[in-house]
Amino acid sequence: MLWNMMRSWPGSGRPTSTPSTSSSGPGSMSRGLARRPQTSLQKLPSFPLGKGRLTSLCCLPHLHTLTPETLPELAPGEPEFHCAERVMDLGLSEDHFSRPVGLFLASDIQQLRQAIEECKQVILELPEQSERQKDAVVRLIHLRLKLQELKDPNEDEPNIRVLLEHRFYKEKSKSVKQTCDKCNTIIWGLIQTWYTCTGCYYRCHSKCLNLISKPCVRSKVSHQAEYELNICPEAGLDSQDYRCAECRAPISLRGVPSEARQCDYTGQYYCSHCHWNDLAVIPARVVHNWDFEPRKVSRCSLRYLALMVSRPVLRLREINPLLFNYVEELVEIRKLRQDILLMKPYFITCKEAMEARLLLQLQDRQHFVENDEMYSVQDLLDAHTGRLGCSLTETHTLFAKHIKLDCERCQAKGFVCELCREGDVLFPFDSHTSVCSDCSAVFHRDCYYDNSTTCPKCARLMLRKQSLFQEPGPDVDA
Numbered sequence: 001m002l003w004n005m006m007r008s009w010p011g012s013g014r015p016t017s018t019p020s021t022s023s024s025g026p027g028s029m030s031r032g033l034a035r036r037p038q039t040s041l042q043k044l045p046s047f048p049l050g051k052g053r054l055t056s057l058c059c060l061p062h063l064h065t066l067t068p069e070t071l072p073e074l075a076p077g078e079p080e081f082h083c084a085e086r087v088m089d090l091g092l093s094e095d096h097f098s099r100p101v102g103l104f105l106a107s108d109i110q111q112l113r114q115a116i117e118e119c120k121q122v123i124l125e126l127p128e129q130s131e132r133q134k135d136a137v138v139r140l141i142h143l144r145l146k147l148q149e150l151k152d153p154n155e156d157e158p159n160i161r162v163l164l165e166h167r168f169y170k171e172k173s174k175s176v177k178q179t180c181d182k183c184n185t186i187i188w189g190l191i192q193t194w195y196t197c198t199g200c201y202y203r204c205h206s207k208c209l210n211l212i213s214k215p216c217v218r219s220k221v222s223h224q225a226e227y228e229l230n231i232c233p234e235a236g237l238d239s240q241d242y243r244c245a246e247c248r249a250p251i252s253l254r255g256v257p258s259e260a261r262q263c264d265y266t267g268q269y270y271c272s273h274c275h276w277n278d279l280a281v282i283p284a285r286v287v288h289n290w291d292f293e294p295r296k297v298s299r300c301s302l303r304y305l306a307l308m309v310s311r312p313v314l315r316l317r318e319i320n321p322l323l324f325n326y327v328e329e330l331v332e333i334r335k336l337r338q339d340i341l342l343m344k345p346y347f348i349t350c351k352e353a354m355e356a357r358l359l360l361q362l363q364d365r366q367h368f369v370e371n372d373e374m375y376s377v378q379d380l381l382d383a384h385t386g387r388l389g390c391s392l393t394e395t396h397t398l399f400a401k402h403i404k405l406d407c408e409r410c411q412a413k414g415f416v417c418e419l420c421r422e423g424d425v426l427f428p429f430d431s432h433t434s435v436c437s438d439c440s441a442v443f444h445r446d447c448y449y450d451n452s453t454t455c456p457k458c459a460r461l462m463l464r465k466q467s468l469f470q471e472p473g474p475d476v477d478a
Contacts (some may be wrong), residue, residue, distance in 0.1 A: 029123060058352060064134060072248070103412055112147050119143060147290040161195060161209055164378045166202060168209065181299060182208040184273045200303045207471040215432035217303045227283040234267040244271040246300055264295035265305065278302045283377050287319050290327055292384055305377075310368040312374040330381045336392040337372040343399045344369055353410075361395050368392075403427065415442035420454040 013102045020189040114473050119140045119243040145162045161168040161176035171194050177192065178187045182204045188335040199218035204297040237253065237260060244258075261275035262268070265282055279294035280302055286292060297305065316323055316330070324330050340362070347353040362368045365379070382388035404427065414425035418441070426442045428435045434448040435441070443459040 038199045063226070078177075085367050106188055109147065114145065115154045116143050116147065144211055163209060163212055164214070165199075165219045166197040166212070167199055167216075168197050168202075168204075170195055170206075178203050180204045180208055182211055184276070200305070200307065203251050214300060216314065217231065217300065220304065221307045221311075225308065225313055227308065227313065228265060229284045229287060231282070231284045231288060232269075234262070239270060244269070244274055246270055246274040246298065261296070261298075263298040263301050263303040268298075270298045273299065274298055280305050281381065282379065283314070286377065286380050287314060287316065288321070289385075290323065304395060309377045309381075312379070313374045314375045314377070314380070315373050316375055327383075329386070329389055332389055333379075333383055333392060334372060336389075336396050337368055339396055340368060340392075340399065342429040343403060343426075345402050347399070348414060349411055350402075350407055352407055356402075357403060387470065400427075400429065417443045417447055419443055419447040420433060 017339060020358060042347065078438075087370050123133055123136045123140065127138060142162050145160050159170045161170075171189065174344070179185070179188065180187050180194070181202050187205060193204060195206060195209060197216060199216045202212075202216070204212065242250060242252060245263075249258055249271045251258045251269060251271050253260050257381075258271045260269040261272065261277065263275060265280070265284075275296075275298040277296050278299065280297045281292055282296055282297075285295075322363060324334065344359070347358055353359075359369055367376075369375050379388060380393075411425065414427055417423060417426060425445065426433050426444070428440070428442050430442075432444045432445050433442050436443070436448075436455045436458065439455060439457045439461060441455060443455075
């Protein structure tokens with residue numbers, strides 16, 4: 001096809017008619033071909049390099065010999081190709097690349113490395129935490145993955161493929177039997193090549209890679225980490241034009257031409273290829289009804305919920321404050337989390353605690369040492385089964401033992417009740433103490449509520465402040 005196109009181009013120096021086959025002798029054809037004039041790149045028609053037209057240029061012969069002097073010039077009025085002002089489409093086509101500023105042709109490894117270096121420079125020049133810088137970082141990751149793919153020339157199929165923000169790695173296992181997420185058929189690893197996305201764990205045959213139309217779910221988790229908190233927000237099949245919400249295939253409730261299956265998380269309808277009747281716990285039902293019964297969801301929702309299960313994005317006091325009145329486990333967990341936050345200043349200023357890395361006991365739930373309001377779905381699942389309460393109680397006991405018994409420095413930071421001046425050293429996380437909200441002084445709970453006077457420490461601080469700002473009398477001026 002390419003040969004016929006080149007023959008028909010004007011100015012190519014080749015006749016448009018079919019070569020004559022009446023030449024005698026076996027070498028006639030080779031002599032005829034030898035007399036054909038060589039086509040230079042300057043004689044080829046100019047292709048404008050506007051948005052979306054770089055793929056046609058990549059199909060030209062002798063592309064590796066292109067230099068800045070031999071590149072076709074832009075047509076008058078044709079906009080210059082700038083990736084910073086367009087939607088990033090790396091992964092939509094593997095025949096071309098784009099850099100944040102300017103134009104480059106990544107036809108070999110050397111040019112691709114040059115593009116990576118230029119992309120690094122652009123990232124350093126862009127404003128911090130800007131959307132353009134984030135897009136440039138994602139583009140740099142894709143370029144590096146593509147470079148690793150091109151470094152594998154001996155393989156029949158590359159080990160890494162980048163499509164629609166998916167990062168597909170070729171699987172090495174031959175004995176595992178999986179199901180393709182695209183065509184819904186079995187992947188026979190012994191005789192078929194298959195890939196798995198490292199971000200959302202999307203699996204498919206190598207032949208199905210170019211047919212994928214759904215972007216990676218992890219990109220949505222990274223940019224928009226939030227749940228749908230309305231219980232099965234159904235809008236009706238007519239709002240979807242009687243088509244699948246993902247692949248847009250025709251569906252109906254009668255099963256003709258394809259059965260419509262509802263996702264309990266999104267409330268939308270999907271075809272049988274996009275909805276396999278997988279079961280998952282719905283966050284909206286947990287938060288509003290404390291209901292942990294798994295329900296049917298689509299494949300896309302299943303992967304999204306699996307990636308979001310450990311992210312602390314639920315603020316229960318704002319979403320459903322009445323939940324703490326009916327679930328005793330949450331009340332106990334909230335008290336333990338508040339005590340752990342009161343213990344944190346002791347560990348930060350204690351050399352022994354820092355060496356022992358006591359706070360790493362909660363490294364799987366880092367948000368527990370940052371606040372007492374945010375919860376993940378995994379926290380609620382463990383609270384429902386009782387595992388979270390047991391593990392937090394053990395951690396609370398370990399932390400209290402270090403402060404009260406093991407470390408003398410932490411013991412020296414205790415308090416004495418100034419209302420009764422009796423009893424042992426008090427700490428703000430003790431169950432029988434109360435803490436002043438203004439000065440953080442610690443008292444016995446009974447003394448604090450039975451005493452009708454104000455906090456002694458607050459009174460001292462007030463007198464000290466008044467003495468510092470008191471105006472001098474007239475005798476002092478004289």
